[in-house]
Amino acid sequence: MQFLLLTFFTPALGLVFQEATSGRFAVAWQKAQHPDLSKFLIIGALLFIIGVAGVLTRRNIIVIFMSIELILNAANLNFIALSRYLQATGNVNAVAGQIFAVFVIVVAAAEAAIGLGIVIALYRNKETIWVDEIDILKW
Amino acid sequence: MVLTGWEAVFFWVFSITAIFAGLLTVMARNTIHSALFLISSLVSVAALFILLNAEFLAGVQILVYVGGVMVLFLFVIMLVNVGSEERGSEEIFNRPRQVTTSVIFCALLVAGLLYAINVGYGGLEKQNAARIKDAAAEQQVQEQNLDTSATGNSRITKATERIANSLYRYASLPFEIASVLLLVAIVGSVMLARTLKQEAAVDDVAPDVLQKEAAREPELAKIQTDSIT
Numbered sequence: 001m002q003f004l005l006l007t008f009f010t011p012a013l014g015l016v017f018q019e020a021t022s023g024r025f026a027v028a029w030q031k032a033q034h035p036d037l038s039k040f041l042i043i044g045a046l047l048f049i050i051g052v053a054g055v056l057t058r059r060n061i062i063v064i065f066m067s068i069e070l071i072l073n074a075a076n077l078n079f080i081a082l083s084r085y086l087q088a089t090g091n092v093n094a095v096a097g098q099i100f101a102v103f104v105i106v107v108a109a110a111e112a113a114i115g116l117g118i119v120i121a122l123y124r125n126k127e128t129i130w131v132d133e134i135d136i137l138k139w
Numbered sequence: 140m141v142l143t144g145w146e147a148v149f150f151w152v153f154s155i156t157a158i159f160a161g162l163l164t165v166m167a168r169n170t171i172h173s174a175l176f177l178i179s180s181l182v183s184v185a186a187l188f189i190l191l192n193a194e195f196l197a198g199v200q201i202l203v204y205v206g207g208v209m210v211l212f213l214f215v216i217m218l219v220n221v222g223s224e225e226r227g228s229e230e231i232f233n234r235p236r237q238v239t240t241s242v243i244f245c246a247l248l249v250a251g252l253l254y255a256i257n258v259g260y261g262g263l264e265k266q267n268a269a270r271i272k273d274a275a276a277e278q279q280v281q282e283q284n285l286d287t288s289a290t291g292n293s294r295i296t297k298a299t300e301r302i303a304n305s306l307y308r309y310a311s312l313p314f315e316i317a318s319v320l321l322l323v324a325i326v327g328s329v330m331l332a333r334t335l336k337q338e339a340a341v342d343d344v345a346p347d348v349l350q351k352e353a354a355r356e357p358e359l360a361k362i363q364t365d366s367i368t
Contacts, residue, residue, distance in 0.1 A: 034141045035150045038260035040191070043154045045252040047161050047184075049245050054165035056241035057232050062170055062216055066177045069208065070161050073184055076196075084191040088140035089267050090274035092281070095298075095305050098193055102306065105203050106317045110324035112208045116215045117331035123219045124334065132233065 040081035047074035059130045061122075065115050072108045076101040140271075142190060150190055157183035168231055170216050178209050195299040335359065 047070055054067030083097025123129060126136070142150050160180035167173040181204045188197035232238050285294040306314060335352060338344045339359055344352075353360040 032151070033147050034143055035147055036141045036260075037263075038256055039150070039154070040187070041256045041260070042253060043157065043187070045249065045256060046158050047180075049249045049252070050158070050161040050165055052248065053241060053245045056244070057238045058165065059229075059231060059233055060170060062212065062219070063165070063173050066164055066173055066212065069177065069204070070164065070180065073181060073200075073204075076200075077184055077187060080188055080191050080193045080196060084193070085140050087192070088274060088278075089270045090277070092278075093301060093305070095301050098196055098302050099305050099310050101193075101196055102199065102302075103310075103313060103317055105199060106321065109203055109208055110320050112211060113324045113328040114331070116211055117328035119215055120218060120332045129219055130229075 037081055037085045041078060044074045044077040044081065047071075047077065059132055061119055061129050061131050061134070062116075064131065065112065065119075068115075069108060069112065072104055076104050079104070146190055149186070153183040153186040153190070156180075157187065171213070174209060174212050174216060177212075178205050181205055181209070192296070192298055194296070195302050 051067045051069075051071035051074060054070065055064050058064055058067065079097040079101045083094060086094035086097070119129065122134060126134060128134065157180050160176045160183065163176040164173050164180060167176060181200060185197040185200040185205075188194075188200060233241075282294060285296065287293070288295050333343075335344065336359060339349055349359065
């Protein structure tokens, strides 16, 4: 029985071991130990998608605003990662991405102030924060 | 630009935290919990900024977003307190069909973006490999010329200095426009969030609306007569 198990499993284990040391997993593990620009871009893309999903699916207008903040933040992450990459290619003064991120933060703050003002005015008049009940612009 | 050692560990910790906190922001039932998860997501992204040598932006992120914008959000959540959501009697997502469609759309978007990033980054890496290697050697030399910090075991970077130079030299016009934008935002939000009484006090309400509201609230009628006399 033991012999049978060994003869059956040893090749399988060997295959797994081989995969883990030299195969695709090993390459992925190596890449995971040295995150580069693409990893930052992937994280930015995932945060962006989460924000888009929040805007599209939630009913609470405040959570929709928070999702928009998440989207802007993902854009900032991309800006800064690419700015860092440009610095690594030799342009030490390449900080345009960071400057742009500063402006994105400014516009996000202004947008949050205006948006939350609208939320308060809307709640005072309509007594609701559910976006599917706010349809006064519908003819 | 490749992170190694502890930087890689911190990269994974903070990026996974950012993504999970973002997911929980979208999925939390209680709006306050949403805001707190968003704060933790923003702080994790600020830590990623530090890993990218953008210390100034990390500070701005924490001061402006976490300290300013999120406090504003929390105030508004408290003002617009909706208990039915927390008690679970209200649906927090849209109708199932809308949710399914948007989730499919997002899945397609994420697949497209990941594919594009992989392919694009492969090409970019091939194109810039030689330049990155040259620049890395050059940067090591330049780092030797930086001032040492007071504790003596690290060097003071010039990253923030470079941002300030660019911001005031090349982006000074956008900088001024941004200040005007902030002023407009302040004035606009004050205008939007006035109560009817405050609007009536500066005679900013349509007369028929004011008549109707004054019938319910005697105080408004008093303001009305004051403004007439």
